[in-house]
Every structure is written in C-alpha cells, then in structure tokens.
Amino acid sequence: MPEEILYKSTRGKGDAVHSQEAILRGLADDGGLFVPERIPALSIDLDELPSLSYRETAFRVMRDYLMDFTEEELRTAIAAAYDEKFDDERIAPLVRPDSKGPAYLELFHGKTIAFKDMALSILPHFMTIAARKRGLDSKILILTATSGDTGKAALSGFADVPGTEIIVFFPKDGVSEVQRLQMVTEKGKNTHVVSVNGNFDDCQSGVKKIFSDPALRAEMEGCGYQFSSANSINIGRLVPQIVYYVYAYGQMCKLNCIKAGEKINFAVPTGNFGNILAGYYARSMGLPVNKLICASNENKVLFDFLNTGVYDRNRKFLLTHSPSMDILISSNLERLIYKIEDEDPIKTASLMKELSEKGRYQVTSEILERAEGIRGYFASETECFGKIKSLYKETDYIIDTHTAVAAAALDKYLSETKDDTPTVIVSTASPYKFADSVVSAIDPSKHFEGSEGYIDALRSLGAPEIPDAIKEIREAKIVHGENCDPSEMGITVKKVLGIIAN
Numbered sequence: 001m002p003e004e005i006l007y008k009s010t011r012g013k014g015d016a017v018h019s020q021e022a023i024l025r026g027l028a029d030d031g032g033l034f035v036p037e038r039i040p041a042l043s044i045d046l047d048e049l050p051s052l053s054y055r056e057t058a059f060r061v062m063r064d065y066l067m068d069f070t071e072e073e074l075r076t077a078i079a080a081a082y083d084e085k086f087d088d089e090r091i092a093p094l095v096r097p098d099s100k101g102p103a104y105l106e107l108f109h110g111k112t113i114a115f116k117d118m119a120l121s122i123l124p125h126f127m128t129i130a131a132r133k134r135g136l137d138s139k140i141l142i143l144t145a146t147s148g149d150t151g152k153a154a155l156s157g158f159a160d161v162p163g164t165e166i167i168v169f170f171p172k173d174g175v176s177e178v179q180r181l182q183m184v185t186e187k188g189k190n191t192h193v194v195s196v197n198g199n200f201d202d203c204q205s206g207v208k209k210i211f212s213d214p215a216l217r218a219e220m221e222g223c224g225y226q227f228s229s230a231n232s233i234n235i236g237r238l239v240p241q242i243v244y245y246v247y248a249y250g251q252m253c254k255l256n257c258i259k260a261g262e263k264i265n266f267a268v269p270t271g272n273f274g275n276i277l278a279g280y281y282a283r284s285m286g287l288p289v290n291k292l293i294c295a296s297n298e299n300k301v302l303f304d305f306l307n308t309g310v311y312d313r314n315r316k317f318l319l320t321h322s323p324s325m326d327i328l329i330s331s332n333l334e335r336l337i338y339k340i341e342d343e344d345p346i347k348t349a350s351l352m353k354e355l356s357e358k359g360r361y362q363v364t365s366e367i368l369e370r371a372e373g374i375r376g377y378f379a380s381e382t383e384c385f386g387k388i389k390s391l392y393k394e395t396d397y398i399i400d401t402h403t404a405v406a407a408a409a410l411d412k413y414l415s416e417t418k419d420d421t422p423t424v425i426v427s428t429a430s431p432y433k434f435a436d437s438v439v440s441a442i443d444p445s446k447h448f449e450g451s452e453g454y455i456d457a458l459r460s461l462g463a464p465e466i467p468d469a470i471k472e473i474r475e476a477k478i479v480h481g482e483n484c485d486p487s488e489m490g491i492t493v494k495k496v497l498g499i500i501a502n
C-alpha cells in the first residue's frame with residue numbers, strides 16, 4: 001500500500017490534512033486551496049482502460065487520492081452517484097459527429113444537464129461519510145457561489161441530505177433563464193437560493209470572505225454550523241473530475257481513434273479553471289496527454305495570462321452567451337501557480353495578495369514556460385455562434401455555447417499549429433440549457449418570449465429528446481426569491497438560517 005496522500009494549503013500555513021478533512025473544510029484557513037502533497041501515478045493499465053466502466057474507472061482513480069476512505073465507502077458513494085440519475089449508461093459518452101473531426105466528451109447527462117453534475121453527484125456522499133467518521137456533530141453549511149451551473153447541481157446533490165444545509169448565491173443578471181429557473185424552483189427543505197446584485201466574481205469573493213472571517217465562523221459554530229464549500233476550490237470536486245479524462249482516453253481507444261499509449265489533446269471550455277486543472281492532474285498522473293487547450297470566452301483573462309504571464313482582472317466584466325465562463329478571478333489557477341512556482345507557498349501567497357489588492361500579478365517567462373502544456377485560446381461571441389451553426393450544418397450535431405467556445409478555440413489552435421494529435425472537446429452543457437442562444441446561432445430569424453419557444457425550436461432542429469431537467473422546470477413553482485447586495489452576503493446567511501430576524 002503506498003503512503004497516504006495528505007493535502008496542504010497552497011499558501012503554506014497549517015498542517016497537511018487527510019482528504020476527508022480537506023473535503024469538509026473546502027478552503028484552508030489561510031485562504032489557500034488544498035493541494036495533494038504528491039500526484040499519484042495512474043494505477044490502471046492503458047490496455048485495460050477501454051474495458052472499464054465509468055464506475056470502475058472512478059474507483060481506481062479516486063482510491064489513489066482519497067486514501068482515508070475505505071474501499072467499500074468509495075464504492076458505495078460511486079454507485080450512489082453515478083446511477084440512473086444519468087440518462088446515458090456510459091455516464092460520460094464520447095461521440096464523434098464527424099469521423100475526421102474531434103470527439104466530444106458529453107458531460108451533461110446528469111440531473112442538471114451540465115458537467116458540474118460529474119462532481120456534485122458524489123461530493124455530498126463524501127461529505128456525509130467524512131462527517132460521520134470524524135464524529136462531526138455540527139451541521140455542514142454549504143455556501144456556494146455560482147456562475148449558473150454549480151448552483152443547481154449543488155442544490156440537487158445536497159437537497160434533503162441529513163446534516164446539511166445549503167445556500168447558493170447567483171449573480172442576478174448573470175445566468176441564463178433556464179439556469180435561474182432551475183435554481184429558484186428547487187424544492188429541497190434544506191436549500192436556500194439568493195440572487196446577488198453583482199456579477200459572479202462578487203458572489204465568489206463574498207463567499208470567500210465569509211469563509212475567512214474567523215468571528216463569523218465562531219458565531220456560526222456556536223449555532224451548530226460548520227462552513228464548507230461546494231465550489232471547485234473543494235478538492236472533493238477536483239478528484240471526481242480527473243476520472244472523466246481517464247475514462248475519455250479509454251473511450252478514444254475503444255472507438256479506434258487511437259492505440260493505447262498514443263497521446264491525445266483536450267480542449268476545455270474554462271472559467272474558474274477547475275475542469276482543466278483536473279485534466280492537468282490526469283496528465284501529471286501519466287495519462288498520455290499532449291496539449292490541454294484552455295478556451296476562454298471574451299472574458300479572456302486566462303488567455304492573456306497564458307500568453308503573457310500577466311494576470312490582470314482590471315477590465316470590464318462582460319456578460320456573454322456562455323455565462324458559466326463569465327469569470328475574471330479564476331480561483332483554481334492558484335493551484336497551477338503553486339505548481340509552476342516550484343510549490344513555493346510564500347511566493348503563491350504573495351501573488352494572490354497582489355491579486356486581491358491590485359487585481360493584477362505577473363510571473364516571469366521562465367515560470368510561465370512550465371505551463372507550456374496548457375495553451376490559451378479564446379473565442380469571440382461571433383466565432384462561438386459561427387461554430388454552432390457550421391457544425392450543425394456539416395454534421396447535424398448541436399453543441400451548447402460553452403462547448404462552442406472550446407470548439408472555436410480549437411479551430412484557432414489547429415490553424416496556427418497544424419497539430420494532428422487526436423483531440424477530445426470537453427462538452428460541458430446540454431444545448432437545452434442555453435436553448436435561446438443556441439437557436440439564435442443556428443437560425444437568427446427565430447424569436448420567442450421566454451425560454452419555452454426556444455426549447456421546442458431546438459427539438460425541431462433535431463436536438464435529442466428534451467431532457468427531464470427541462471421538463472421539470474416547465475411545471476415547477478418558484479419558491480426562492482431572496483436578494484441581497486454583495487456586501488450583505490454574511491448577514492443574509494444568518495437571515496436565511498433564521499439566526500437573526502429577517
């Protein structure tokens with residue numbers, strides 16, 4: 001048995017902790033992110049991989065990271081997470097609409113039809129196992145900022161889970177109509193949904209501030225609550241995301257796109273850098289990956305950083321048709337920075353301090369070179385719409401606006417590099433979730449009031465059957481109407497929990 005992997009803060013304070021504690025806490029006390037002390041080597045033989053189910057792949061990958069869970073605990077959590085909630089038994093099917101083009105890894109077959117389900121279906125199981133084993137007697141209070149998709153996936157994962165309470169903050173005008181309806185109609189008795197008069201960065205900063213407020217934390221502990229996070233800063237989300245990169249590789253072999261051992265590329269629509277970071281970890285484990293193409297929308301901070309070494313959030317926050325990627329402070333980038341800065345927590349902490357004080361930091365070109373395997377590209381709104389339309393015309397395959405950012409960014413990468421490595425585009429949402437944008441991209445002459453007409457129009461264009469997640473919101477009642485300013489998020493937490501009067 002290899003030695004247990006512990007998790008330490010990217011900012012260096014505090015002891016390294018077991019995976020269960022890292023999952024329960026979400027964020028380290030010094031504001032840093034938990035990272036594994038070492039990356040385990042992939043313990044699956046590449047020749048065997050194509051024959052493994054999603055669940056078996058998940059078990060083999062996760063056991064090497066989450067070593068304080070027993071085999072039985074992991075298998076039970078995996079079986080409960082990746083079950084009939086997914087409308088495709090492959091869980092993460094790989095499809096190739098055009099035999100000459102890239103493959104698409106569809107990560108939207110879960111309950112809320114976006115890739116956040118891949119991790120948020122299992123995170124509540126990890127948390128309840130960890131809480132029970134550690135004899136935690138307080139309630140776990142999940143605070144989550146969402147750019148649209150994490151919110152519903154977390155609500156749905158934690159709904160009515162005993163011993164938990166969840167509050168989701170979303171930017172009032174920054175989510176799609178379907179995303180908003182999915183959240184405000186959530187029925188779970190332990191769920192709370194609050195719209196914030198600000199953008200996603202305001203929501204995320206507000207949550208981080210609550211986490212690192214010792215007085216508030218103590219007060220909440222006194223009331224029987226322990227904070228945790230369902231955002232992608234939680235290592236309990238990152239680890240399950242590594243699984244689908246490994247699984248996709250096996251499926252590429254199975255579809256005869258590659259032979260075991262050959263390298264592939266992944267193009268990843270990126271916002272908070274959580275998804276692509278999991279791909280980076282998969283490669284560090286030894287999965288044969290050549291390039292990771294980090295695709296941004298017009299909020300292209302990551303493109304600029306990866307091409308110049310300057311991270312600068314001092315710019316206009318744009319609302320795009322890929323709202324889940326409308327982010328200027330990419331939290332998980334801190335984990336990459338830590339890695340390329342030679343795992344130096346003092347350096348990492350000082351760069352993050354610059355980011356919070358000046359909104360900007362810079363790394364040297366030698367440091368940036370270490371991230372060479374991650375290539376930054378971006379797609380404009382026009383390019384993204386153009387891609388949805390051309391792919392539909394050529395293949396009848398319909399992609400959502402986020403996936404389109406990756407597909408369009410990949411086109412730019414390919415025309416620049418002529419790289420002929422077989423490529424997987426990570427497809428992060430069902431087109432139904434952004435039906436109005438997708439229909440407008442394919443046929444701009446179509447106009448409807450509200451999302452209903454667009455959903456039917458999408459079906460008429462030949463999209464697969466309307467998913468249950470969409471049918472549900474058509475009938476559901478709106479049950480959440482809380483709203484606050486970014487500065488009031490701490491107080492709002494106490495209000496919605498009934499700790500102080502409304």
Ligand SMILES: *Cc1c(COP(=O)(O)O)cnc(C)c1O
Nearest residue numbers: 149271272273274275324402428
């Ligand atoms: C969250 C999300 C992304 C971005 O993923 P990150 O982990 O934040 O980089 C992309 N597409 C969709 C549909 C999402 O919900």
